[in-house]
Amino acid sequence: MLTETVEEMAAGLFRDVTIPTIHIGMATCGLAAGARSILELVEKELQKRGLEARIVPTGCIGMCHNEPLVDITMPGKYRVSYRNVKALIIPQIFDAHFVKGDFAKKYAVCQIPVGGHTPYEGLPLMHETNFFKGQVKIVSSRCGLIDPSSIEDYIATNGYKALRKMLTSMTPEMVIEEMTKSGIRGRGGGGFPTGLKWKLTRQSPGDEKYVVCNADEGDPGAFMDRSILEGDPHSVLEGMLAAAYSIGNSKKGYIYCRAEYPLAIKRLRKAIDDAKERNFLGDNILGTDFSFDITIKEGAGAYVCGEETALLASLMGERGMPWPKPPFPAQKGVWGKPTVINNVETLGNVGHILLGGGDWYASYGSEKTKGTKTFALTGSIKNSGLIEVPAGTPLRSIVFDIGGGMLEKKIPFKAAQLGGPSGGCIPTSGLDTPVDFENVVAAGAIMGSGGIVIMDEASCIVDTAKFFLKFTQDESCGECTPCRVGSKIMLDILTRITEGQGQEGDLDELIRLSMYVKSNSLCGLGAAAPNPVLSTIRYFREEFEAHIRDKHCPGTVCANLIKYVVIEEDCTTCGLCEPVCPTGSVTWDKGEVAHINLETCIRCKACVDACKFRAII
Amino acid sequence: MANTEHGVSIEINEEEIDQICEEFGNREGAVVQILQTIQEKYGYVPAEVLERVGEDLGIPHSKMFGVLTFYSQFYQEPRGKFILKVCVGTACHVRGAGLLVDKIKENLHIEAGENTEDMLFTLEPVACLGSCALAPMAMVNGNTYGKLSADKMVELINQFQEEGSGSDEEPVPAS
Numbered sequence: 099m100l101t102e103t104v105e106e107m108a109a110g111l112f113r114d115v116t117i118p119t120i121h122i123g124m125a126t127c128g129l130a131a132g133a134r135s136i137l138e139l140v141e142k143e144l145q146k147r148g149l150e151a152r153i154v155p156t157g158c159i160g161m162c163h164n165e166p167l168v169d170i171t172m173p174g175k176y177r178v179s180y181r182n183v184k185a186l187i188i189p190q191i192f193d194a195h196f197v198k199g200d201f202a203k204k205y206a207v208c209q210i211p212v213g214g215h216t217p218y219e220g221l222p223l224m225h226e227t228n229f230f231k232g233q234v235k236i237v238s239s240r241c242g243l244i245d246p247s248s249i250e251d252y253i254a255t256n257g258y259k260a261l262r263k264m265l266t267s268m269t270p271e272m273v274i275e276e277m278t279k280s281g282i283r284g285r286g287g288g289g290f291p292t293g294l295k296w297k298l299t300r301q302s303p304g305d306e307k308y309v310v311c312n313a314d315e316g317d318p319g320a321f322m323d324r325s326i327l328e329g330d331p332h333s334v335l336e337g338m339l340a341a342a343y344s345i346g347n348s349k350k351g352y353i354y355c356r357a358e359y360p361l362a363i364k365r366l367r368k369a370i371d372d373a374k375e376r377n378f379l380g381d382n383i384l385g386t387d388f389s390f391d392i393t394i395k396e397g398a399g400a401y402v403c404g405e406e407t408a409l410l411a412s413l414m415g416e417r418g419m420p421w422p423k424p425p426f427p428a429q430k431g432v433w434g435k436p437t438v439i440n441n442v443e444t445l446g447n448v449g450h451i452l453l454g455g456g457d458w459y460a461s462y463g464s465e466k467t468k469g470t471k472t473f474a475l476t477g478s479i480k481n482s483g484l485i486e487v488p489a490g491t492p493l494r495s496i497v498f499d500i501g502g503g504m505l506e507k508k509i510p511f512k513a514a515q516l517g518g519p520s521g522g523c524i525p526t527s528g529l530d531t532p533v534d535f536e537n538v539v540a541a542g543a544i545m546g547s548g549g550i551v552i553m554d555e556a557s558c559i560v561d562t563a564k565f566f567l568k569f570t571q572d573e574s575c576g577e578c579t580p581c582r583v584g585s586k587i588m589l590d591i592l593t594r595i596t597e598g599q600g601q602e603g604d605l606d607e608l609i610r611l612s613m614y615v616k617s618n619s620l621c622g623l624g625a626a627a628p629n630p631v632l633s634t635i636r637y638f639r640e641e642f643e644a645h646i647r648d649k650h651c652p653g654t655v656c657a658n659l660i661k662y663v664v665i666e667e668d669c670t671t672c673g674l675c676e677p678v679c680p681t682g683s684v685t686w687d688k689g690e691v692a693h694i695n696l697e698t699c700i701r702c703k704a705c706v707d708a709c710k711f712r713a714i715i
Numbered sequence: 716m717a718n719t720e721h722g723v724s725i726e727i728n729e730e731e732i733d734q735i736c737e738e739f740g741n742r743e744g745a746v747v748q749i750l751q752t753i754q755e756k757y758g759y760v761p762a763e764v765l766e767r768v769g770e771d772l773g774i775p776h777s778k779m780f781g782v783l784t785f786y787s788q789f790y791q792e793p794r795g796k797f798i799l800k801v802c803v804g805t806a807c808h809v810r811g812a813g814l815l816v817d818k819i820k821e822n823l824h825i826e827a828g829e830n831t832e833d834m835l836f837t838l839e840p841v842a843c844l845g846s847c848a849l850a851p852m853a854m855v856n857g858n859t860y861g862k863l864s865a866d867k868m869v870e871l872i873n874q875f876q877e878e879g880s881g882s883d884e885e886p887v888p889a890s
Contacts, residue, residue: 130861162848165861318804321845357751357788358844360857398747399788401842414744417785424796433744476806476847483848515805551805551847565808575785600824703814 104224104235107243109213110254112171118151118195121177123242125158125328126321126361127483129698133167136183136587140168143188149196149417157329159242161229162483164207170195176217177210180226210243229481232500236470237446238486240534241329246365249372252332258378261339265386268452270300273344277448277454281468286312286441287406287517287546288622289535292628295438299345299428302436309341309351309390310432310439312409316356316401317518317546318569320542320549322472323442325484327355327362330446331369335379335392337445340452341438349389352432354409354418356397366394398456401519401573405621406439408575419577433591441547443472464490467534471545477515477552478505490537507556508712512653513637517546518574519566522633523559542633544626558655559638560645564592566630570623581624586630596656600646605635612671652715657701664692668713675705677712727757736771743772746782750789759790795830795837797875800854803841807851811864815851816840818865822872834853835879836872 112119118184120140137153144151161167164181166404170191171177178201187205193201201209201218208224209217217223224230244251246455252258275460278293299307311334315323329333334353342348355363370392373379381389395413400410403418410431412418447469451459461466467489473496476482480502487496493514497503504511513523516533522543524531530689531541538545571585588611591604612628619625635642644650651659664675669691676686683699686692694705694714706714735752739745749768754760760783769779783789799819803812816827819838823831830837846852849861853868860871 126844126859127848127861130846130849130852130859162846165849282880315845316843318808318843319806319847320843321847324845358841395748395752397788398751398786400786412747413744415744415782417781419785474807474847476850477809482806518805551809553809556807562809565805572837 103213104239104243105213107239107255108177108210109215110256111244111251112212112215113254115171116173118149118173119154119157119171119177120151121154121171123158123165123167124155125242125325126359127158127162128165128167130360133166135185136166136168136188139185139188140293143192147196154245155247156244157246157462158243158325158484159609160233160325160486161481161485163206163481164483165598167207169210170201171212171215172199174215176212176223178214178218178221179207179210179332180205181207187416198478215273224446228502228667229483229500230487231497232491233486234470234488235486236450236462237326237333237443237457238329238472238484239450240333241325241484246329246331249332249369249376252330256453257332257449258336260449261336261378262384264340264343264452265384270344270346273340273452274300276452276456277344279458279464280442280447280459281449282447282451282459283467283535284441285443285447285471285547287534287544290407291544292440292444294668295428295440296341296344298426299436299438302429304436305347306433306435307342307345308347308432308435308437309338309345309348310409310413310427310437311338311351311353312439312441313353313355313359313362313403314397314404314407314409315359315442316404316573317520317549319474319476319515319551320547321474322484322548324359324362324450325472325474326442326446327359328365331362332373333446333449334366334442335369335373337440337448338392339378339383339390340448341440341445343388345436345438348438349391351390351392352395352413353392354395354397354403354413356403357399358370362398363394370394378557398573401569402575402621402623405623408621409439410437417575419575420623422620435480443548458470462488464488464532464534464537466536467545471533471548473533473548473550475501475550475552477550478509478554478557479503479552480505487533489534490532492529493524493531493533496533496550497529501552504554505553506554510557511552512555512557513553513559515543515551515553515562515630516549517544517629518549519570520622520629521546521549522607522629523553523562523637524633525637527637542629542636544629556653556655558596558651558653559634559641559654560592560596560651561653563631563634564589564596567592567627570627574627578618578620578624580615581620581627584611584619585624585627587611588615588628593630595642596651596658597644598645598649598656598658600642600649602646605639605642609635645705654706660701661696662694662699662701662706662714664694665713665715666691668711670711670713672710674708674710678704678708721848727764728763728832729767731756732767733771741772743774746772746774746779747786750783754789757793759793762791763799793830793834796835796879797855798837798839799872800839800841800844802842802844802846802850802852802854803840804847804850806847807843810850812840812851813866815853815863816866822869835876 283289408418408420427437472486683695853862
């Protein structure tokens with residue numbers, strides 16, 4: 099599947115190209131890794147050698163750990179991906195391609211098949227690499243492959259084909275039917291069947307309806323929607339068009355995007371302008387009676403606005419406070435009118451579903467969660483990045499096959515945190531959990547919007563629970579007491595525990611409060627806020643107890659509970675630890691084992707980081 | 716009118732504010748965008764401006780204030796030339812974002828949300844900037860910096876200090 103889509107799409111991209119093409123990953127992750135200066139260096143190198151080539155900025159192909167990424171496609175050849183490109187290796191890559199007619203073996207990751215072109219020998223194909231082997235790319239298939247600011251690239255890769263098909267040969271009911279058949283459920287974490295949502299909104303009486311795209315991706319550790327918006331913005335517009343067409347009487351849509359994503363907003367603006375110019379948006383789209391326009395609304399920094407009713411309130415210029423449901427947005431949404439709200443990833447899938455058919459999409463995934471799901475894989479893992487896998491893929495294969503295992507070989511896996519502040523931790527014993535809506539919930543977490551943060555034995559579970567609770571507590575809008583006050587008391591208890599002031603009975607109290615906050619909060623934010631605490635107590639009770647009873651932090655994270663010591667057998671007496679100590683608490687003489695004075699030590703961890711032999715714990 | 720609070724003097728043109736409101740059709744639904752436009756212009760939302768917008772749109776000041784204070788990206792005070800947005804999201808937290816924040820506090824003698832005296836820097840820890848693979852990371856005036864360490868952070872600060880004292884040019888935004 100991966101090869102077919104990519105190969106076919108890539109064929110479209112290079113159809114009339116006769117000169118070499120250089121793609122540079124310029125999504126936020128690429129830019130943060132220095133892609134801008136790489137682009138300048140590539141331009142200079144071309145100029146210096148008097149060569150002609152197209153330089154094309156592209157989105158995120160998912161291998162964030164390999165950024166900056168540079169791809170070179172010579173006419174008639176497959177596209178070669180280079181990783182961690184630095185100034186020094188650019189001339190070597192150029193020599194290989196432009197002088198020797200080969201590729202630079204040392205720095206290449208893989209080659210991406212291009213339909214009608216020929217492969218290089220001795221370089222794995224994209225789908226043969228461990229990172230891509232288990233992946234199925236549908237919604238992210240264009241990300242990293244095309245120039246996201248070029249509508250031509252989108253069209254060359256089957257873009258707006260679904261819109262054409264829909265407007266020329268499908269009734270709104272047929273669109274809904276296809277969506278229902280696909281079995282796709284809300285990818286923002288809610289998991290509500292999309293086809294049914296559209297159907298209900300269609301049935302809602304009203305001569306004015308709205309389509310809203312929820313691009314307020316706020317979970318820390320999640321960037322799936324950012325990657326799609328930055329890498330393939332038109333697919334989201336096409337999804338919104340289909341939603342508008344199928345619910346009927348909808349002329350206007352909004353994209354509510356968080357302001358922390360400036361590049362995504364920029365790409366969306368350009369996409370909307372270009373789509374209008376080509377009459378994919380605007381009045382009488384492609385000569386039909388169907389008219390639809392899209393406006394971008396920037397968020398102003400409030401996590402709760404990812405909750406759909408809070409988002410609608412914010413969209414209408416109010417404080418972003420949620421309202422109790424019913425009424426559901428399908429009945430009363432923007433300006434009191436029936437409204438469909440879908441997440442970025444859900445909408446990005448629509449074009450593919452309408453083209454490939456609902457049955458095709460439903461052929462992927464597990465029994466109750468159809469299709470694929472994107473995940474942002476981060477934390478202490480070797481290959482961190484954006485991945486897309488069939489729903490139901492076991493957590494183990496996500497972490498150890500695609501993710502390549504732990505970042506530091508010596509420190510073993512401890513837990514995977516799924517679903518961000520509303521989710522929970524899954525320990526080693528749960529590694530075989532199939533990742534879909536139902537199974538992850540049974541394991542004590544949620545699939546959520548798709549953030550997976552891997553933690554190793556050097557991390558502290560209590561600190562993680564505290565981290566998430568602090569996050570939700572900060573972001574609680576304050577409307578209902580259970581969330582506002584309950585989460586505060588829970589946070590106070592957790593803070594005490596991490597500071598060595600834990601008491602017997604704290605855990606029971608935390609569980610009691612959790613249940614209360616869960617069942618009495620007004621919206622999803624409060625109802626899910628205790629999840630990180632409950633799941634960690636469920637699986638890591640001993641670690642909590644170590645903090646409370648023994649005043650000991652096994653992960654050596656909680657500063658007040660750490661007593662750093664030098665392990666004599668492991669110390670090579672190199673002395674690296676001595677100069678880094680800001681308080682002069684580390685003493686060392688040539689040839690002697692270092693010593694740490696705990697009285698003056700401020701637990702800054704500088705010596706631990708400086709020690710290359712892990713002799714300080 | 717001239718606004719001199721917080722020791723910074725900026726000229727506020729009431730007509731300009733009316734114009735901004737009008738551009739958005741004086742609609743109550745556009746409050747957030749109007750305030751965003753104003754903040755882009757002044758760097759923050761001065762108290763008199765908030766009042767004026769309320770008058771223009773016919774919204775009580777209490778409600779205007781409610782909206783302004785609800786969102787973390789609206790500021791009631793001027794901010795530094797370089798906004799150090801340090802990501803403290805999950806992945807960055809796990810990879811030591813706290814150390815970066817501490818280093819900035821120590822070097823610039825400011826707490827989270829504060830400006831340096833010379834108005835060059837503002838420290839703003841933020842939740843997840845969405846580049847977790849390059850954790851810990853920070854965003855300064857739209858530019859992203861990945862795989863940071865406490866030392867690299869100090870280097871960056873020094874670099875900005877030079878830039879900031881050298882000229883009044885805006886730093887080049889990302890892309």
